Amino acid sequence: MNTPAARPSVLFVCVHNAGRSQMAAAFLSHLAGDRVEVRSAGSTPADTVNPAVVEAMREVGIDISARTPKILTTEAVQASDVVITMGCGDACPVFPGKRYLDWKLDDPAGLGAEAVRPIRDEIEARIRVLISEVAPL
Numbered sequence: 001m002n003t004p005a006a007r008p009s010v011l012f013v014c015v016h017n018a019g020r021s022q023m024a025a026a027f028l029s030h031l032a033g034d035r036v037e038v039r040s041a042g043s044t045p046a047d048t049v050n051p052a053v054v055e056a057m058r059e060v061g062i063d064i065s066a067r068t069p070k071i072l073t074t075e076a077v078q079a080s081d082v083v084i085t086m087g088c089g090d091a092c093p094v095f096p097g098k099r100y101l102d103w104k105l106d107d108p109a110g111l112g113a114e115a116v117r118p119i120r121d122e123i124e125a126r127i128r129v130l131i132s133e134v135a136p137l
Contacts, residue, residue, distance in 0.1 A: 017042025045069035
């Protein structure tokens with residue numbers, strides 16, 4: 001009997017885990033369902049998710065209002081197959097055997113929903129490509 005392959009695991013990391021990494025994790029969960037294990041964290045997490053990010057995601061039918069920023073742990077990195085950083089620089093631990101991607105994206109901190117929309121749309125486009133690579137149908 002064939003056993004199903006282990007689900008790939010993706011970790012999104014940004015400084016505050018309040019904007020970019022939250023949007024990326026939400027899109028990956030929404031679009032890939034249970035085919036991918038999704039984590040997000042920040043090197044210095046904020047107290048809450050950016051309200052403009054919550055609003056921008058709500059506009060595309062994804063509610064992230066109940067999410068809370070989490071601290072980046074070594075264990076989260078070790079447990080992930082793919083680690084995608086978004087402006088956390090040297091704060092992200094590096095382990096051999098992991099696939100690392102660095103997505104250069106504008107930081108939505110301090111911006112309104114109108115300014116967050118293009119960042120959101122860019123993240124969604126990158127997530128669709130990522131799914132085709134790590135969890136194709």
